[in-house]
Amino acid sequence: MPSTIDEIRTALETRLTAARDAQDVRSAQIEYLGKKGTVTALLKQISGVAEDQRRQFGEQVNALKQWAAQAIEQRLSNLSFTTRRYDIDFSLPGQLMPAGKKHILTQVEEEVESVFLSMGFDIEEGPEIEQEYYNFEALNIPADHPARDMQDTFYLAPGMLLRTHTSPIQVRTMKRENPPIRMIATGRCYRRDAVDASHTPVFTQVEGLVIDKDITFADLKGVLQEFVRGVFGSSTNVKLLPSFFPFVEPGAETAISCPICGGKGCPTCKNSGWIEMGGSGMVHQNVLQEVGYDPSIYQGFAFGWGIERIAMIKYGIRDIRMFYDNDLDFLGQF
Ligand code: DAH
Numbered sequence: 001m002p003s004t005i006d007e008i009r010t011a012l013e014t015r016l017t018a019a020r021d022a023q024d025v026r027s028a029q030i031e032y033l034g035k036k037g038t039v040t041a042l043l044k045q046i047s048g049v050a051e052d053q054r055r056q057f058g059e060q061v062n063a064l065k066q067w068a069a070q071a072i073e074q075r076l077s078n079l080s081f082t083t084r085r086y087d088i089d090f091s092l093p094g095q096l097m098p099a100g101k102k103h104i105l106t107q108v109e110e111e112v113e114s115v116f117l118s119m120g121f122d123i124e125e126g127p128e129i130e131q132e133y134y135n136f137e138a139l140n141i142p143a144d145h146p147a148r149d150m151q152d153t154f155y156l157a158p159g160m161l162l163r164t165h166t167s168p169i170q171v172r173t174m175k176r177e178n179p180p181i182r183m184i185a186t187g188r189c190y191r192r193d194a195v196d197a198s199h200t201p202v203f204t205q206v207e208g209l210v211i212d213k214d215i216t217f218a219d220l221k222g223v224l225q226e227f228v229r230g231v232f233g234s235s236t237n238v239k240l241l242p243s244f245f246p247f248v249e250p251g252a253e254t255a256i257s258c259p260i261c262g263g264k265g266c267p268t269c270k271n272s273g274w275i276e277m278g279g280s281g282m283v284h285q286n287v288l289q290e291v292g293y294d295p296s297i298y299q300g301f302a303f304g305w306g307i308e309r310i311a312m313i314k315y316g317i318r319d320i321r322m323f324y325d326n327d328l329d330f331l332g333q334f
Contacts, residue, residue, distance in 0.1 A: 248281025278305030
């Protein structure tokens with residue numbers, strides 16, 4: 001008997017080594033461990049063996065069975081490994097995995113931030129769900145002020161709203177810190193505007209604020225000049241036009257020389273050579289007083305521009321809705 005067990009083991013070993021695929025191994029498995037298999041037949045013999053040898057024989061047959069099951073599994077996994085290895089054709093060109101990228105608005109935001117970081121500005125943040133106080137009152141826009149109509153607001157609860165601009169971040173920063181201040185903040189803003197080629201209810205702004213002693217309108221112009229040259233190229237110029245915003249005095253609309261035609265006149269600048277980019281001005285005394293600064297010691301300037309507008313001019317995008325349509329063919333170009 002023992003020789004039979006050893007013979008069976010050796011035969012199965014040889015058989016498995018010779019197996020060329022999983023199919024070979026499976027048929028060996030049936031031959032040895034199947035219902036009518038060699039090992040199964042031995043198991044059935046156990047009860048017929050003379051009593052003094054039964055126990056030893058039983059142990060040997062069971063050990064054989066266990067070994068056979070393991071050897072078969074082992075061989076199967078080796079085979080699948082080697083088969084897989086041979087399946088790989090290293091000469092084939094690789095498959096490109098589709099990779100995500102930053103949204104164009106995020107890219108422009110980061111570009112703007114890097115221009116201001118290089119001028120020594122800090123980057124601040126503020127909440128999109130804002131208190132009416134920071135969005136309006138503290139910015140010299142009291143409850144009955146007509147300027148509130150310019151900014152159709154999503155109110156969430158009495159005194160709470162979705163910020164209509166990034167200017168409340170000015171107030172939060174001034175209340176938290178002492179002058180001098182040099183900051184910008186970018187972020188989403190919300191207004192109840194009807195959607196068209198130049199309006200979306202969600203849009204992105206960049207806000208800037210500088211507060212120090214002896215700050216003048218010339219500093220505002222100089223900083224804006226650096227900003228637009230960093231983003232649109234070194235030959236871009238800035239022009240300040242009188243305008244009104246309750247939180248600045250004097251206030252100015254900022255125009256840049258058209259980066260598309262270099263100021264000669266083209267459809268983008270409506271043949272004027274200039275493109276209006278956003279608001280700016282010297283921080284209003286009421287705002288400085290509201291945050292506890294003494295206007296006879298500290299002055300400052302501020303500006304707020306649309307990131308979408310910057311991106312549209314930089315990349316020749318005609319419709320603001322493109323930024324929010326999630327069309328991957330469009331977004332993938334940037
Ligand atoms: N917050 C203004 C708006 O969204 C833009 C603006 C104008 C911001 C003048 C400023 C500024 O900081 O000085 O309409």
